[in-house]
Amino acid sequence: MRSLTSALTTIRRSPYQALVSISMMTVTFFVAFSFSLAVLGANHVLRYFETQPQIIAFFEIDAGQESISQAAEAMKKKPYVKDVTIVSKEEALKIYQESNKDEPLLLELVTADILPASIEVSATDINSLPQVKSDLESLSGVEDVDFQESIIEQLNRWTRSLRSVGLGAVVILAVISFLIIFVIIAMKATSQKTAINIMRLIGATKGYIKKPFMYEGMIYGMTGALLGWLAMYASLLYLTPWIKEFVGEIGLFPIPGEFFVYQLAAGLLAGLLLGGMAGMLAVSRLIRR
């Protein structure tokens, strides 16, 4: 308790140094929380696309209903196929009409006869898509297979990149924050070198001397984490309408409340460790000397 009071007193006596430390920590955690949110969103988007029909096999115009049903049944039996949907000529016309309802000219010219029937297949795993594609191509009556491989692959790559860039940025910022807290606390400890020596001489353990500095670092870390989280949350609330419009039908919202709780808890713990370690190492160097 006394060590904590001592840490708070030191912070009060050097408010600008405290401000620098907390600001840097806030930026670090703001970026970390924002990236974790972005990664969550990207995963959502990826999952959305993964659950959509990923491969469409178009049948020849004169393909009979029976051969289409047989093809669908054959595909359903495959262990890596999650779902198979048959789209008949009539249903294809309805889809066409729906997507071109604003252009009557296009609608007039098209009838069900000229549209091919198709089956939409989704795989259990994104990695099985090439196999599904090859199976569909081998079926009789299939004229063309439309595989959105590039889109899925690209999304997957983006998500991986986002994770890597986010992690890299957070690690760099965390190292900078650590060094800033380390330097500031080391400066304070150096200015109290005489007091530290006296305390050592009157029987203080190294731990007793380190404690206030560790608490100071922890306070910087935890305050930075809390402020970073609040800034991230405020930004999210502000940007929600824009994000909703951007992602369209992909249901990113509402984000589960537990996610924010875990995020804040992890942030506070990371701030505690980061600040505490910086404080401890800063004063350890001095005590060792």
Added chain:
Amino acid sequence: MLTFDHVTKQFTEDSYGVRDITFEIEPGEFVFITGPSGSGKTTLMRLMTREYTPTEGEIHLEDLPVSALKNSQLHELRRRIGVVFQDYRLLTDLNVWENIALPLYIIGKKQAEIEERVTDLLKLVELTDKALLFPRQLSGGEAQRISIARALATGPGIIFADEPTGNLDNENAVRIGKLLHKINELGTTVLMATHDENVLGVFKGTRRMRLDNGKLVEDKGKKKASVSVRVKDAAPNSVEDDKNRQETGKKELETENDESAETQTEKPAKKGLLGDLLKKKSKED
């Protein structure tokens, strides 16, 4: 008991702090360590508190082998020794009360106990009214008395005062000497490094170890304490009482010789005795 057994501290090839020093100090003794500047008085203290490690020889404080202690055990040694410095070394950010309480916080005493102890010590050094002042607001003599109170806080068995009167005028120097004597009367072993003739003049007959160029050249009045314990006089009722007591003590000090001092020595020197005596005195008050 404090024992130095053929202790040498060599800094460089031809520079020695102390050379082949051997002595024993019994519990409850009052010992002056004298000698000119650079004779090794401070080195002796630093060896005792393990700021320096001896190049040769062994140091023992009671059951603790000082020279062989690990760094992680140093606090155990330092809690047994109260140190008083020439330049007081009070923490400037802390007030008088907090400075005295600091060693008690360090050893994890409870708040109520700390308050009681600090109050007793402030009474002992007669600075109760200065409890809330900061070191820069104190005179040299007052700062040194606070430094002594801090050294006594944990009830150490031994106190080493390194030139405690070096920055003080004659009157304050003698006063500090008497205060240390009073503490010795309460059972604490006191080692006082000084070359202040005024102080030495007041305490004739007290054991003196003289260092010169790092060597122990004289050890007079060996193992003889100077005064006997009178519990009722342990803490002053008032400044006036204390003055009277100090005058009496001074006369006794001046008249007693080594032989009589030896027969008067009845001082128990257990750690924490000072606290018990002060408590007893407080109850009497």
